[in-house]
Amino acid sequence: MITGILRTALPLFLSMVTGMLGTLVVTSVLGRHDTVTLAAFAVMTAVLNPASAAVVGAMRGLSPFVAPHRDDPAAALPVLRDARWLALLVGTAGALAMLVVPVLAGAAGVPGEVVAELGPLPYLLAVYLLVSASGGGATTVLVAFGHGRQVLWSSLAGTAVLAGCAVALVPPLGLAGAGVAWLLSAAASVTVANLALRRVLGVRVGHGRPRVAEIVRLGRVSLPLAATVLIKFGGLGVVTFAAGTTNTRDAAAHAVLGTLTGLILVASVSVAQAALPEVARAATPAGARRANGAAALLALAGTGVAALTLLLSGDAVPSLFTDDAGVRERVVALLPLMLLASAADGTQAVQGIGLTGLRRSATSLRYFAAGYGLLVLAAVPVAARWGIAGLWTAVAVANACLVVLQSAGFHRHSARVGRAPVGA
Structure with missing residues (x-):
C-alpha cells in the first residue's frame, strides 16, 4: 500500500514543485522589469492564488466519484461530463473575482499608480481561470485512474510555456505579457492533460446535457x-x-x-x-x-x-x-x-x-x-x-x-x- 501511494505521489509532488518554479520565474522577471509592475502583480496574486486554488480544490472532489471506475474508465464518462458543467460554474466564479480586483484594490487604498498598472491583466487572468476550469478536472481523473505520471507531463508543459513566454513577453508588454504567459500556460497544460485522458478513456469526454441532480451531487463534495x-x-x-x-x-x-x-x-x-x-x-x-x-x-x-x-x-x-x-x-x-x-x-x-x-x-x-x-x-x-x-x-x-x-x-x-x- 505504501509503495503504491508513494509511486503515485512522486509525480504529483514533482508537478507541484514545477508549478512553483514557474511562478518564481514570472515573479523574478517582473521584479527586474519594474517595481510598480511587481507591486501590481502582488495585488493581483492576492486574489488569483486563492481563486485558482479553489478551482483546483473543487476538481479534486471528483476523485471519489471516478476512482471506483479505474478498471473500466469509460464507465465514468457521464460523471466526467457532469464535472465539466460544475467546473464551468466554479471557473466563472473565479473569473468574476479577477474582474473586480481593480475595484477592490482601489477601495482598499492601494496606490493609484499600482492599480493603473494592472491594465488588461484582470481580464487575461479571468480567461486563464476559465481555460483552467475547462479541463474539467482531467488531472484529478488521471490520478484517480492510476496515471499520475501524466499529470507531471501536463505540469511540465504548462511551466515551460509560462517561463518561456514570461521571459519573452514581459520586457516589451509588462503585466500584460505575464497575463498572456499565464493564459498560454493554462492552454498547454489543459491540452496535454486532456489528450492523456482521451488515451486512457479511448474516446473524447465531450459535453452532454447538464444533469442538474448529478451536478448537485458532485457539488456537495x-x-x-x-x-x-x-x-x-x-x-x-x-x-x-x-x-x-x-x-x-x-x-x-x-x-x-x-x-x-x-x-x-x-x-x-x-x-x-x-x-x-x-x-x-x-x-x-x-x-x-x-x-x-x-x-x-x-x-x-x-x-x-x-x-x-x-x-x-x-x-x-x-x-x-x-x-x-x-x-x-x-x-x-x-x-x-x-x-x-x-x-x-x-x-x-x-x-x-x-x-x-x-x-x-x-x-x-x-x-x-x-x-x-x-x-x-x-x-x-x-x-x-x-x-x-x-x-x-x-x-x-x-x-x-x-x-x-x-x-x-x-x-x-x-x-x-x-x-x-x-x-x-
Missing part, C-alpha cells in the same frame, strides 16, 4: 472542498496581517517561515491526493483506514526529512531568502515551532482529504471553519502580546486541533464503508 481552501487562505492571510503588526524584522521572518511551510506541505498534499482514490475504492473500513494511515505515515516521514534538513543546515536555507542577519536569526530560532505546526498541518491535510475520499468534505469544512475561525479571532491579540512566536504557537495549536477533529471524523465515517452507501 467538490464545493465544500473549495470552500475549505478559501477558509485556509483567509485564515493564514489574517495571521500574516497580525505578523505585520509586530515589527519589520519579525514580519520578514514570518514571511520566510510561511514560504518554507508551503514547500513542506507540498509533500503531504501530494501524498494525500495519491491516497484519495485508494480510500474511495476501499470496500471495507479496514481498507479505507489502511490507505489513510499509510498516507499519514508518508506525510510525517516527508515532514521529518524536511525538518532534519532545515535543522542541520543552520541559517543556510534562510540565507536564500534574506541578507538580514537579524531576520535569519529569528527564522532559525522559530524553526522548531514552525516544523511542529507544519507536521500537524500535513497530518490534518491527509485526514481532511481522506474525508473527501469518503465524500464527506462538508464534514471537513465544518472542522476547518471551527479551527481556523478561532485562529482568526486570536491572531491579532496573540501577536500584540506574544509576537510571532505566539502566532506560530497558535497556528500549531489550531492545526493540532484539526488533526484530532479530522482523524476522529475519518474514523467515524470510514466505519460505514461497505455497510451503507457512502455519502448517503
